[in-house]
Amino acid sequence: xxxxxxxxxxxxxxxxxxxxxxxxxxxxxxxxxxxxxxxxxxxxxxxxxxxxxxxxxxxxxxxxxxxxxxxxxxxxxxxxxxxxxxxxxxxxxxxxxxxxxxxxxxxxxxxxxxxxxxxxxxxxxxxxxxxxxxxxxxxxxxxxxxxxxxxxxxxxxxxxxxxxxxxxxxxxxxxxxxxxxxxxxxxxxxxxxxxxxxxxxxxxxxxxxxxxxxxxxxxxxxxxxxxxxxxxxxxxxxxxxxxxxxxxxxxxxxxxxxxxxxxxxxxxxxxxxxxxxxxxxxxxxxxxxxxxxxxxxxxxxxxxxxxxxxxxxxxxxxxxxxxxxxxxxxxxxxxxxxxxxxxxxxxxxxxxxxxxxxxxxxxxxxxxxxxxxxxxxxxxxxxxxxxxxxxxxxxxxxxxxxxx
Amino acid sequence: xxxxxxxxxxxxxxxxxxxxxxxxxxxxxxxxxxxxxxxxxxxxxxxxxxxxxxxxxxxxxxxxxxxxxxxxxxxxxxxxxxxxxxxxxxxxxxxxxxxxxxxxxxxxxxxxxxxxxxxxxxxxxxxxxxxxxxxxxxxxxxxxxxxxxxxxxxxxxxxxxxxxxxxxxxxxxxxxxxxxxxxxxxxxxxxxxxxxxxxxxxxxxxxxxxxxxxxxxxxxxxxxxxxxxxxxxxxxxxxxxxxxxxxxxxxxxxxxxxxxxxxxxxxxxxxxxxxxxxxxxxxxxxxxxxxxxxxxxxxxxxxxxxxxxxxxxxxxxxxxxxxxxxxxxxxxxxxxxxxxxxxxxxxxxxxxxxxxxxxxxxxxxxxxxxxxxxxxxxxxxxxxxxxxxxxxxxxxxxxxxxxx
Numbered sequence: 001x002x003x004x005x006x007x008x009x010x011x012x013x014x015x016x017x018x019x020x021x022x023x024x025x026x027x028x029x030x031x032x033x034x035x036x037x038x039x040x041x042x043x044x045x046x047x048x049x050x051x052x053x054x055x056x057x058x059x060x061x062x063x064x065x066x067x068x069x070x071x072x073x074x075x076x077x078x079x080x081x082x083x084x085x086x087x088x089x090x091x092x093x094x095x096x097x098x099x100x101x102x103x104x105x106x107x108x109x110x111x112x113x114x115x116x117x118x119x120x121x122x123x124x125x126x127x128x129x130x131x132x133x134x135x136x137x138x139x140x141x142x143x144x145x146x147x148x149x150x151x152x153x154x155x156x157x158x159x160x161x162x163x164x165x166x167x168x169x170x171x172x173x174x175x176x177x178x179x180x181x182x183x184x185x186x187x188x189x190x191x192x193x194x195x196x197x198x199x200x201x202x203x204x205x206x207x208x209x210x211x212x213x214x215x216x217x218x219x220x221x222x223x224x225x226x227x228x229x230x231x232x233x234x235x236x237x238x239x240x241x242x243x244x245x246x247x248x249x250x251x252x253x254x255x256x257x258x259x260x261x262x263x264x265x266x267x268x269x270x271x272x273x274x275x276x277x278x279x280x281x282x283x284x285x286x287x288x289x290x291x292x293x294x295x296x297x298x299x300x301x302x303x304x305x306x307x308x309x310x311x312x313x314x315x316x317x318x319x320x321x322x323x324x325x326x327x328x329x330x331x332x333x334x335x336x337x338x339x340x341x342x343x344x345x346x347x348x349x350x351x352x353x354x355x356x357x358x359x360x361x362x363x364x365x366x367x368x369x370x371x372x373x374x375x376x377x378x379x380x381x382x383x384x385x386x387x388x389x390x391x392x393x394x395x396x397x398x399x400x401x402x403x404x
Numbered sequence: 405x406x407x408x409x410x411x412x413x414x415x416x417x418x419x420x421x422x423x424x425x426x427x428x429x430x431x432x433x434x435x436x437x438x439x440x441x442x443x444x445x446x447x448x449x450x451x452x453x454x455x456x457x458x459x460x461x462x463x464x465x466x467x468x469x470x471x472x473x474x475x476x477x478x479x480x481x482x483x484x485x486x487x488x489x490x491x492x493x494x495x496x497x498x499x500x501x502x503x504x505x506x507x508x509x510x511x512x513x514x515x516x517x518x519x520x521x522x523x524x525x526x527x528x529x530x531x532x533x534x535x536x537x538x539x540x541x542x543x544x545x546x547x548x549x550x551x552x553x554x555x556x557x558x559x560x561x562x563x564x565x566x567x568x569x570x571x572x573x574x575x576x577x578x579x580x581x582x583x584x585x586x587x588x589x590x591x592x593x594x595x596x597x598x599x600x601x602x603x604x605x606x607x608x609x610x611x612x613x614x615x616x617x618x619x620x621x622x623x624x625x626x627x628x629x630x631x632x633x634x635x636x637x638x639x640x641x642x643x644x645x646x647x648x649x650x651x652x653x654x655x656x657x658x659x660x661x662x663x664x665x666x667x668x669x670x671x672x673x674x675x676x677x678x679x680x681x682x683x684x685x686x687x688x689x690x691x692x693x694x695x696x697x698x699x700x701x702x703x704x705x706x707x708x709x710x711x712x713x714x715x716x717x718x719x720x721x722x723x724x725x726x727x728x729x730x731x732x733x734x735x736x737x738x739x740x741x742x743x744x745x746x747x748x749x750x751x752x753x754x755x756x757x758x759x760x761x762x763x764x765x766x767x768x769x770x771x772x773x774x775x776x777x778x779x780x781x782x783x784x785x786x787x788x789x790x791x792x793x794x795x796x797x798x799x800x801x802x803x804x805x806x807x808x
Contacts, residue, residue, distance in 0.1 A: 041515045051463055059461040059523065063506035067521035068514040070549070102467035110472040111445045117471035119463065123521075124782060125546035142529035142784065145474070359785060378528060378782035380546065381763060 001092040001357075001387060002033070004080060004133070005343075005350030006073050008099045008122070010176025010254055011201055011311060012048040013217075014039035015076035018346035019084050019091070022354040027189070030160045030351050034084035035343035038076035045217065052101050053258050062101060062121060069099055070126025077131050092386040094135040095353025095377075097345075098122035103140075103253035105149040117141075118150045124380040134382035136353035142377065143363045148370030151251035155181040155194040155364045156355075157348030161339040163187060167304040170297065171334070172322075173345060174312025176202040177252055178289055181367075184301035193300060194367035195248035197292035198241075199257040201312050203281045206262050211274035219278050222317030228279030234269040238284050244291055249369030285312065286321035293326060307334040309341040352376055357386050405496040405761075405791060406437070408481050408537070409747075409754030412473075412503045412526070414580025414658055415605055415622075415715060416452040418443035419480035422750035423488050423495070426758040431593070434564045434755050438488035439747035442480035449621065456505050457662050466505060466525060473503055474530025481535050496790040498539040499757025499781075501749075502526035507544075507657035509553040521545075522554045528784040538786035540757035546781065547767045552774030555655035559585040559598035559768045560759075561752030565743040567591060571708040573741070574701065574733070576726075577749060578716025580606040581656055582693055585771075588705035597704060598771035599652035601696035602645075603661040605716050607685045610666050615678035623682050626721030632683030638673040642688050643695070652700055653773030689716065690725035697730060711738040713745040756780055761790050 001023055007016045018035035022028050040048075051057030051065060073096050081088050098120030107114040124137035140150035158171040158181040170182040178200035182193045201218065208219040219225055243252055265281075266272075272280065297303060306329050312318050323331050334341035352362040361373030405427055411420045422439040426432050444452075455461030455469060477500050485492050502524030511518040528541035544554035562575040562585040574586045582604035586597040605622065612623040623629055647656055669685075676684065701707060710733050716722050727735050738745040756766040765777030 044515065054464055055462055057463040058459055059455055059463070059466050059505050060458055060508070062463050062466050063508055063521045063523035064512075064514065064519065066523065067519045067545075067548070068517060071514075071517045071519060101463050104464070104467055108468075110468065110475075111448065113472060113475045115468065115471045115475060117467045117527075119467035119470065123545050123549065125542065126549040129546060129549035129778065138529065138782070141471075141527050142533060144471070145527065145530040145533035356785070359789075374533065375785040378542070378784045380782045381760070381779040385763075 001354055002086070002090060003093045003095060003350040003354050004077050004091055005346035005348065005353070006076055006094060006096040007346040007349055008097070009345065010100060011205060012040070012045050012052065012099060015073055016342065016346040017076040017080040018343035018350060019080050019086070020347050020350045022351055027160050028354060030157065030347065032339055032343055032347060034080060035340060035346065036080050036083055037342065038072070038079050040072065048099060053254055057101070066121040066123045067126060069121055070123030071130065073122045074127045074130035077127065077133065088131050088133055089384060091133050093353045093357055094127060094131065094133050095349040096122060096124055096127055096135055096137040097139065097349045098137055100253065103150070103251065103255065105144060105251055116144050118144050124378065128380040128382045132383040134386050135380045136356045136377040138378045139349065139352055139362065139376040142374050143368050143370050146370040146372055146374045148363060148365065148368030149249050149251040150368065151196060152179045152181065152194050152367055153352060153363060153376065154345060154348035155192045155367045156189060156362060157351040159183055159189055159192055160351065161344065162307060162337055168302045170303050170306045171344065172289060172306050172308050174200040174308060174310035174318070176200055176254065177257070178285060178312065180289070180292060182297040182301060182303060189364060190366065192364055192367060193248065193297050194364065195292065195296065196251045198243060198252060198288035199285055200310060202254060202257055203262055204278065204285070206259055207277055207281055211277065218311070219315065222282060222315040224275050224278040225282040225317045228273065228275030228277070230283040231269060231272055231276055231280045234265065234272065234280050235283055235287065237268055238265065239287060239291070244288055248296055249367060282318050283321055286318060286325055289322060290325035303329045305330050305332045307332050307337055309334055309344045313341060405758060406490070406494060407497045407499060407754040407758050408484060408495055409750035409752065409757070410477050410480055410498060410500040411750040411753055412501070413749065414504060415609060416444070416449050416456065416503060419477055420746065420750040421480040421484040422747035422754055423484050423490070424751050424754045426755055431564050432758060434561065434751065436743055436747055436751060438484060439744060439750065440484050440487055441746065442476070442483055444476065452503060457658055461505070470525040470527045471530060473525055474527030475534065477526045478531045478534035481531065481537065492535050492537055493788060495537050497757045497761055498531060498535065498537045499753040500526060500528055500531055500539055500541040501543065501753045502541055504657065507554070507655065507659065509548060509655055520548050522548050528782065532784040532786045536787035538790050539784045540760045540781040542782045543753065543756055543766065543780040546778050547772050547774050550774040550776055550778045552767060552769065552772030553653050553655035554772065555600060556583045556585065556598050556771055557756060557767060557780065558749060558752035559596045559771045560593060560766060561755040563587055563593055563596055564755065565748065566711060566741055572706045574707050574710045575748065576693065576710050576712050578604040578712060578714035578722070579749070580604055580658065581661070582689060582716065584693070584696060584701070586701040586705060586707060593768060594770065596768055596771060597652065597701050598768065599696065599700065600655045602647060602656060602692035603689055604714060606658060606661055607666055607688070608682065610663055611681055611685055615681065622715070623719065626686060626719040628679050628682040629686040629721045632677065632679030632681070634687040635673060635676055635680055635684045638669065638676065638684050639687055639691065641672055642669065643691060648692055648695055653771060686722050687725055690722060690729055693726060694729035707733045709734050709736045711736055711741055713738055713748045717745060
């Protein structure tokens with residue numbers, strides 16, 4: 001099957017679109033065909049971040065942006081088809097992550113129930129209607145319903161992309177929030193360890209926006225951090241946040257490490273210069289990633305290579321700090337290991353859509369904390385049946401339902 | 405197939421649950437088995453109404469209530485199974501309308517797009533996970549994506565329930581908002597006329613709540629309205645609202661006729677006594693229904709019988725006003741025509757879920773204004789394949805996909 005994955009992370013700068021070929025087999029093979037980035041129009045990023053940062057945003061915003069982002073996700077899918085010179089009619093499925101607006105995986109009492117929740121928007125009905133392609137979306141809610149964190153969901157795809165018989169490998173995704181998937185050499189999926197390590201770029205982006213008074217919304221090439229000095233005292237205080245001590249499964253979001261956390265840092269260390277603030281926040285990301293490895297990965301397995309993806313991978317200051325802390329493991333380019341770095345997250349949701357259509361669970365309970373493996377997502381039908389785009393597909397017989 | 409429909413209307417007082425048997429045939433047969441009302445816990449109604457009334461409610465509320473309402477919808481489904489003495493494993497599908505939080509079908513400019521939107525909550529992943537039953541939800545967004553109002557969606561089910569070879573029939577649903585489906589004698593589905601006529605009980609409920617200072621949230625038996633006098637002047641002004649002149653397709657919601665509209669009425673007629681206010685609002689509902697018939701239905705067909713459903717059907721003052729204005733058409737009980745009144749709306753969403761699972765469109769473009777018939781809703785997989793609960797089902801071969 002040809003499947004398009006669509007992803008917009010907590011940084012909210014645009015839609016990553018990856019066209020992949022999936023299947024057959026168990027686990028199914030996954031091959032990258034083409035990928036691209038579809039940037040959001042100017043001003044939309046701030047509008048999304050405002051909505052995604054508590055207490056920001058109204059139900060009206062959720063309703064309107066859900067439909068509007070659906071249009072943009074659809075355009076991103078059509079764009080990747082056009083660039084790959086493929087007619088949308090020949091694409092079987094879309095897997096769309098959507099844009100996370102809230103992530104509230106810690107259960108709280110509601111009436112007689114204990115309820116956890118997560119909210120991704122980017123209406124799949126709009127995507128299916130504009131592209132004609134059957135679309136799977138809202139992957140996280142089912143894992144949360146099954147008692148999980150709803151995150152991370154990409155480990156099973158990382159496993160298919162990067163597992164190796166001889167080498168222990170980790171995939172480190174430095175998006176707004178950072179998450180890691182660790183795969184020991186010769187592992188089965190049950191041996192994967194995966195969790196959110198803490199902030200990726202979210203604090204760096206917010207701080208860069210503030211200290212430049214909105215002139216930039218990220219620290220390009222780590223230029224600000226490069227000329228600053230890390231405040232050991234502030235960093236030490238930051239590392240006392242209870243999230244880092246918590247054993248996996250665990251996930252986090254802008255609710256924990258966003259603008260209001262940065263306000264706290266500013267109150268704690270009001271005299272830091274802009275450059276020192278950026279340097280300290282960059283060290284905080286590197287240190288918390290290293291802490292995650294030390295506490296929760298390295299006691300269980302040897303890691304030889306760490307493949308870095310996400311915007312943070314393009315920040316040389318952050319990379320240098322990580323290389324020092326993760327040695328002797330080597331930082332490597334995912335492209336060299338067979339899957340382009342910028343397509344990993346979007347490709348993962350294409351893979352998850354394939355699993356869902358075939359009635360196969362997509363979550364790794366050890367990573368999310370779910371009580372069981374579940375079929376993720378909601379399916380919105382397109383104009384043609386997935387698998388029916390090719391003459392002889394063996395996949396359609398059992399499609400869209402678990403084997404009974 | 406055995407299918408459960410779940411519905412909570414704009415009145416937000418609880419979940420209507422209807423267990424029906426659907427199929428085979430085209431249109432498929434629809435038989436009522438059992439239905440019940442699962443009331444919301446105390447205080448939840450006000451919380452929902454607050455969220456559903458602009459500018460009320462935050463994205464956090466949307467996220468949390470989406471999950472919590474999912475739990476309640478799931479309980480309503482399990483409750484109807486228990487009462488009907490049926491194991492959930494023997495139910496093929498759930499069709500869940502959800503709770504409307506915003507309905508914004510009038511397109512507005514967003515970047516390069518013209519975007520309309522609608523938002524229903526009550527997470528289907530929670531329903532599927534708790535019940536084990538494959539769940540279809542979010543029916544309205546696809547029709548909106550196809551250029552429609554996303555409402556009314558029940559006409560195709562009303563047609564299957566009530567069409568008659570000799571008699572022209574209308575189904576009048578007096579929920580928070582009132583909608584009508586008119587089916588000429590011996591009609592094909594293409595001849596259905598259906599639209600929202602305006603407010604049903606929404607203004608009556610809100611006014612009763614206000615004038616009793618929260619002691620009641622509806623005018624039980626029309627007791628307040630019964631002792632009041634209709635203010636002809638206020639009514640005349642109310643009827644000048646542009647919604648009533650607009651030809652179908654059209655739909656409306658609490659955004660147009662909710663608390664802020666009632667504020668407007670109060671400003672226009674500040675001296676009305678509580679009873680006179682209720683009498684005038686009751687006449688407003690009756691008059692706007694009659695206006696809908698006169699302008700958009702009776703010029704096209706003869707209507708012999710009007711089947712009334714929804715909470716407003718239990719208000720004798722409103723019934724009397726309607727009977728006078730709709731004569732010579734007779735007001736009849738839906739139960740007498742073969743389908744219990746309280747199960748009509750929930751039963752309709754069960755029917756729509758059946759159509760979706762079989763890849764068949766559920767909207768009537770003439771009613772919603774959509775550019776084409778579309779397969780509605782998003783499918784979340786349960787533990788067993790719909791149609792596989794019985795030994796010999798012919799339905800599963802083509803399930804979940806349009807015929808290509």
